[in-house]
Amino acid sequence: MNDNTGQTAPAAVAPFDTAKLDRLMEEAGIDVIVATSKHNTQYLMGGYKFIFFAAMDAIGHSRYLPMVIYEKGTPDHSAYVGNRMEGAEHQNNPFWTPAVHTATWGTQDAAGLAVEHLRKIGKTGGRIGIEPAFLPSDARDLLASRLDGARFVDATHALERLRAVKTADELAKLRRASELITDSMLATIAATRVGSMKMEIIERLRREETNRSLHFDYCLLTLGSSHNRAGSPQAWAEGEILSIDSGGNLHGYIGDLCRMGVLGEPDAELEDLLAEVESIQQAAFSRVRAGAAGIEMIVAAEAELKASPSAAFTDFFCHGMGLISHEAPFLMTNHPVAYDGIDADKPLEAGMVISVETTMLHPKRGFIKLEDTLAITHGGYEMFGERGRSWNRGGV
Numbered sequence: 577m578n579d580n581t582g583q584t585a586p587a588a589v590a591p592f593d594t595a596k597l598d599r600l601m602e603e604a605g606i607d608v609i610v611a612t613s614k615h616n617t618q619y620l621m622g623g624y625k626f627i628f629f630a631a632m633d634a635i636g637h638s639r640y641l642p643m644v645i646y647e648k649g650t651p652d653h654s655a656y657v658g659n660r661m662e663g664a665e666h667q668n669n670p671f672w673t674p675a676v677h678t679a680t681w682g683t684q685d686a687a688g689l690a691v692e693h694l695r696k697i698g699k700t701g702g703r704i705g706i707e708p709a710f711l712p713s714d715a716r717d718l719l720a721s722r723l724d725g726a727r728f729v730d731a732t733h734a735l736e737r738l739r740a741v742k743t744a745d746e747l748a749k750l751r752r753a754s755e756l757i758t759d760s761m762l763a764t765i766a767a768t769r770v771g772s773m774k775m776e777i778i779e780r781l782r783r784e785e786t787n788r789s790l791h792f793d794y795c796l797l798t799l800g801s802s803h804n805r806a807g808s809p810q811a812w813a814e815g816e817i818l819s820i821d822s823g824g825n826l827h828g829y830i831g832d833l834c835r836m837g838v839l840g841e842p843d844a845e846l847e848d849l850l851a852e853v854e855s856i857q858q859a860a861f862s863r864v865r866a867g868a869a870g871i872e873m874i875v876a877a878e879a880e881l882k883a884s885p886s887a888a889f890t891d892f893f894c895h896g897m898g899l900i901s902h903e904a905p906f907l908m909t910n911h912p913v914a915y916d917g918i919d920a921d922k923p924l925e926a927g928m929v930i931s932v933e934t935t936m937l938h939p940k941r942g943f944i945k946l947e948d949t950l951a952i953t954h955g956g957y958e959m960f961g962e963r964g965r966s967w968n969r970g971g972v
Contacts, residue, residue: 590651591622591672592738600734601648607702608647609731610690610719613710615899616735618828620644622672625828626662630791638682641715643690644673653697657689687715691722700724705731740896740904741927746829747951750898750929753790753824753831754949754961760784761820762964765837769971770814774799775807781822790824790831797821798943805943815840818970819943823901830901832931834947835964842967849886849938850967853946856880856892856934864950864957866926870894870907870919877934890936897931897949905930928952929960 601609611617618625621644629640643657655675663678665671675693680686694700700723706716708730720728742750764781778795785792796805800816812818818837823830836850859880863872877892884890895913896905905919905928924930933947946965950957 589672590620590646590654592620594651597646597734597738598648600737601705601731604705604729604731604734605703606648606705606729606731606734608645608653608694608697608699609705609735610694610711611644611646611707611731611735612641612715613707613735614642615828616707616710616739617642617644619735619739619899620646621656623827624665624669624671626659626665628659628661636681638684638714639712641680641683641686641712643686645690645693647697647699650697655690655693657686657693683712683715684718687718688722691719694723701726703727703729705729705734707732707735736904739898741925742898742929742951743927746898747927747929749826749829750831750949750951751958751960753826753829754833755831756788756790756826756961757785757822757824757831757833758835758961758963760788760790760824761822761833761835762968765818765820765835765968765970766972768812768818768837768839770839771811773809773811775809777812777818777820778807781820785822785824790826793823793825793830795820795822801938801940801942803937803943812839812970817842817846817942817944819945821945821947828899830897830899831949831961832897832901832947833949833961834933834945835968836944836946836966837968837970839970841969846941846944846967849936849941849944850946852884852886852890853934853936853944854965856884856890857932857946857948860892860894860932861950861957864924864930864932864952866952866954867923869921869923870905870917870930871921873932874907874920877932881934886936886938889938890934892934894930894932897929901931904928924952926952926954 633639645655647653654673656673657677677689704726763784781795782792798819799812821834823832860873860877863876896903909917929951936944949960
């Protein structure tokens with residue numbers, strides 16, 4: 577078959593819960609979804625992501641814009657719209673969607689092919705679910721001009737709910753990503769010595785993660801008494817602390833943790849300060865289980881924080897994570913990322929994954945933080961990448 581023609585292939589089983597998506601679309605008043613974000617197109621395509629545009633989108637005068645089209649209740653009407661080069665990907669590992677349109681170079685030709693497919697399945701005048709934050713204006717304008725009578729509906733929430741509970745395969749990827757991030761951070765701390773500059777430490781972490789087959793996303797690093805986590809020529813000195821907060825991903829799934837280091841032996845005050853952070857984390861963990869509302873964890877952690885000697889300069893935060901670093905469940909409002917904590921009063925579900933973090937900005941000793949990743953289970957939780965949660969010695 578010539579993929580560029582958009583010919584149809586035999587129907588295949590969708591790699592996600594179509595009944596759940598159908599229900600979410602019904603609740604949102606959506607007839608057909610046109611997904612355009614990298615994370616949701618990857619999810620709807622069963623993990624597929626085109627490597628050529630993994631690190632950048634721009635090409636020529638436009639940008640890469642993959643699309644997955646899904647009609648409520650009719651998986652056989654699904655389509656994938658992609659770049660011309662993706663025809664070879666489909667030949668080697670056929671996509672599940674019955675229709676495949678690998679014929680685009682930019683946003684408007686992608687939108688044009690989406691219109692053609694919607695006409696073919698008789699949905700040009702329906703309620704079209706889009707992702708407003710991930711649909712370029714020229715593509716949206718073209719869709720609006722050619723879909724006479726269509727009404728655009730925000731599908732962001734429905735797609736977030738679809739991804740909220742992870743499959744066993746997704747949990748395995750998140751677990752592995754967290755383990756590899758932890759291994760990379762501990763190896764970096766151990767190899768870092770007196771005089772190592774922040775930029776050198778960040779570069780070492782990048783290499784450690786890349787050598788473990790992770791995609792390096794970022795490193796937020798502090799040394800000594802500073803609270804500044806940006807790269808700089810600042811050098812690590814004997815007796816100082818280090819905080820290393822890194823995000824990397826494995827096949828798109830995020831690992832995001834923070835661990836502490838010290839150059840030498842931690843004194844009694846440092847041991848006590850990290851113990852305060854740990855006590856807040858443990859208070860949160862004690863309320864984590866399927867069926868418990870997220871607010872229970874927050875209330876427990878904040879009560880422990882309030883009783884802490886360092887409460888005036890310590891903060892607690894938790895958020896959902898998966899293919900992106902802040903996703904459902906949304907547990908805290910504008911703290912610090914701008915969204916509403918719409919899931920705080922709802923029960924946590926087995927298979928959800930959350931990040932739990934406590935940050936102390938000590939005025940003299942510096943930035944002291946633990947960030948942990950928990951997968952919700954029926955009996956409580958499973959922690960991913962749990963090693964190195966005490967003081968880790970540098971220069972060993």
